[in-house]
Amino acid sequence: MIRPAFTVPAVRGARPGDLATHGQPQAGPESPGCCWLRSRKLRLLSLRKYGRDRAGWADTASRAAGQSRLYRGAVQGPAGCAGGQRAVLGTQPLVRGNAVGSTGVSGPCRSGGRTGQDRTGQDSRAVRAVRGSARSAPRSPLRSARAAAAAHWPGARSNGAAGRGRRGSRESGAVRAGGTMLRAVAAQRLRRAALVLRRSKSTLVVAEHNNESLSGITLNTITAAKSLGGEVSCLVAGTSCDKVASELSKVQGVAKVLVAQHDVYKGFLAEELTPLIVETHKKFNYTHICAGASAFGKNLIPRVAGKLDVAPVSDIIEIKSPDTFVRTIYAGNIICTVQCDEAVKVFTVRGTSFEAAPASGGSASVEKLTPPPPVGMSEWIEQKLTKSDRPELTSAKVVVSGGRGLKSGENFKLLYELADQLNAAVGASRAAVDAGFVPNDLQVGQTGKIVAPELYIAVGISGAIQHLAGMKDSKTIVAINKDPEAPIFQVADYGLVADLFQAVPEMTKLLKKK
Incomplete structure (x- = not known):
C-alpha cells in the first residue's frame, strides 16, 4: 500500500509540529512553514480528491480524510497565538466547551457544524457533537485528537494504526481505487492465462x-x-x-x-x-x-x-x-x-x-499448404555469394579469426593457410572488415555473426566487447597477440604473446608435418 504525504497550505504562525493550524493564509504558494501530514496515523490518503480543488482549506481537509472533523473558535495554539481557526484532520468528533492546547492554556470553543457535501456530491459523515470540557495533561495535538477519538469511540484502536472498531476509519478513495485497479489487472491476466491453457x-x-x-x-x-x-x-x-x-x-x-x-x-x-x-x-x-x-x-x-x-x-x-x-x-x-x-x-x-x-x-x-496471394511489394532479383570449400562460419567446429593486427587483406592469406590445415572457417573482427581487409560476411561479433565452435583462434584481435559478444560461448578460445595487456587474454583459455607474423607460419608448418 502506498502511503503518501499530505500538504496543508502555508499559514501565518504555523509550525511543522502542528496538525493544521490556520490563521489568515498568506498569499502565494506553500511556504517552508507548511505542515506535512503523514497518512499512517490518520488515514489521509485521498490525494486524488485533494488535487481537484486546492481552494477552500476546510473542504479540502474534509475530502482528504473521510472522517475529518472541523474545529472552529478562538483556540490557544501551541505557539501562544490566539484566534484564527484550527482544522484537525483525523477521527476526532466536534467538541463544545473549553479546549486545552498543548501548552495547557484553555480557550472558548464555539460550536461547529457539518462539512456539508463535498465536491463529489457525497454527504460527509455527520459530526458527533460532544458537550462538556476535555481537560487533560499537556500533550501534542495528535495525542489530543487520538485521546478524544478513543474516549467517544471505545472500539477504536489508539495504538497508531487506524481504528477498526465501529468502522472508526475507512479506506480512502485512493486506496479503494488502487485496489480496484489491481484486481482488474489481475483478472485480465487470469483471463489471458486461462485462454492459453484452454x-x-x-x-x-x-x-x-x-x-x-x-x-x-x-x-x-x-x-x-x-x-x-x-x-x-x-x-x-x-x-x-x-x-x-x-x-x-x-x-x-x-x-x-x-x-x-x-x-x-x-x-x-x-x-x-x-x-x-x-x-x-x-x-x-x-x-x-x-x-x-x-x-x-x-x-x-x-x-x-x-x-x-x-x-x-x-x-x-x-x-x-x-x-x-x-x-x-x-x-x-x-x-x-x-x-x-x-x-x-x-x-x-x-x-x-x-x-x-x-x-x-x-x-x-x-x-x-495453399499459399496466400502474392503481396507484390518487392521482387527478388539475384544474389551473389562467395563460394568456398571451407565450412560455413556459423556452423564450423573450428574458427580462425583475424583482426586489425594483420595490417592488410593480403596478410589474411596466413589465416587461410592455417584454416585449411584445421578444416576451419575464417572470420574477422569489425575493425578488419571496416578497414576493407575482408568482406563483411566474415564479421564475428555483436553486429556480425554469433559463433560457438569447439575451437576459436583469435589472431591479432584486441578483444573489444562487441567482438566478444559474438564468440565468448566458444568451448576453447586461443588468443595470439603481441600486446600482453590485450582484453582478449581475459577470456582466452590459452594465450600466446608473440608476433603473429612469426607464430602463425610456424603453426601452419607444424600442422603440415602431421
Whole structure:
C-alpha cells in the first residue's frame, strides 16, 4: 500500500509540529512553514480528491480524510497565538466547551457544524457533537485528537494504526481505487492465462534452408521449441523444397511438417513469407512462433509479430517456462529474464545456446499448404555469394579469426593457410572488415555473426566487447597477440604473446608435418 504525504497550505504562525493550524493564509504558494501530514496515523490518503480543488482549506481537509472533523473558535495554539481557526484532520468528533492546547492554556470553543457535501456530491459523515470540557495533561495535538477519538469511540484502536472498531476509519478513495485497479489487472491476466491453457501448447518453427538442405540453426531452434512442451510443427516455404521437407520430417521431436511452394518465395522475402505465417497461425492457432536468430529470422520475425500485434522477444538463450525467456542485453554484459504475457509468443532463438536436435529418428507427417496471394511489394532479383570449400562460419567446429593486427587483406592469406590445415572457417573482427581487409560476411561479433565452435583462434584481435559478444560461448578460445595487456587474454583459455607474423607460419608448418 502506498502511503503518501499530505500538504496543508502555508499559514501565518504555523509550525511543522502542528496538525493544521490556520490563521489568515498568506498569499502565494506553500511556504517552508507548511505542515506535512503523514497518512499512517490518520488515514489521509485521498490525494486524488485533494488535487481537484486546492481552494477552500476546510473542504479540502474534509475530502482528504473521510472522517475529518472541523474545529472552529478562538483556540490557544501551541505557539501562544490566539484566534484564527484550527482544522484537525483525523477521527476526532466536534467538541463544545473549553479546549486545552498543548501548552495547557484553555480557550472558548464555539460550536461547529457539518462539512456539508463535498465536491463529489457525497454527504460527509455527520459530526458527533460532544458537550462538556476535555481537560487533560499537556500533550501534542495528535495525542489530543487520538485521546478524544478513543474516549467517544471505545472500539477504536489508539495504538497508531487506524481504528477498526465501529468502522472508526475507512479506506480512502485512493486506496479503494488502487485496489480496484489491481484486481482488474489481475483478472485480465487470469483471463489471458486461462485462454492459453484452454489451447494445447503448440509451436511453429519457421525453417531456414536454401531449397536444397536445412540450415543448422533450425535444428537448434527445434530443440528450444521442444522445451516449451506440446506439439512442434515446422513450416517450409520455398520454390522447390520437397527435399528439405523430407529431411525435416526425420528430425526427432517434429510432429508435423507444413510445406508451401510458390515462385514468389524465391529469395525468402519477409514481405511474402509473413502473410503465409499469419494464415498458418490462423488455421492452427499456435501458442508460439519462432525462428533462428540469423539474418533470415531477424528479418522475418519482427514483421510477423507486427502483423499479429504482439511484442517479439529476440535472441533468447534460455527458456524457463512457456511465457518466460532469458536473453542478453548490453552486448552480453547483462542477462535479462523476460516474461511475455502476449496471447502468441513470437521469438528468435540464438542457435549457439541450444543443442542441435537429432537429424534422425523422427517420423513427422507432411502436409501441403495453399499459399496466400502474392503481396507484390518487392521482387527478388539475384544474389551473389562467395563460394568456398571451407565450412560455413556459423556452423564450423573450428574458427580462425583475424583482426586489425594483420595490417592488410593480403596478410589474411596466413589465416587461410592455417584454416585449411584445421578444416576451419575464417572470420574477422569489425575493425578488419571496416578497414576493407575482408568482406563483411566474415564479421564475428555483436553486429556480425554469433559463433560457438569447439575451437576459436583469435589472431591479432584486441578483444573489444562487441567482438566478444559474438564468440565468448566458444568451448576453447586461443588468443595470439603481441600486446600482453590485450582484453582478449581475459577470456582466452590459452594465450600466446608473440608476433603473429612469426607464430602463425610456424603453426601452419607444424600442422603440415602431421
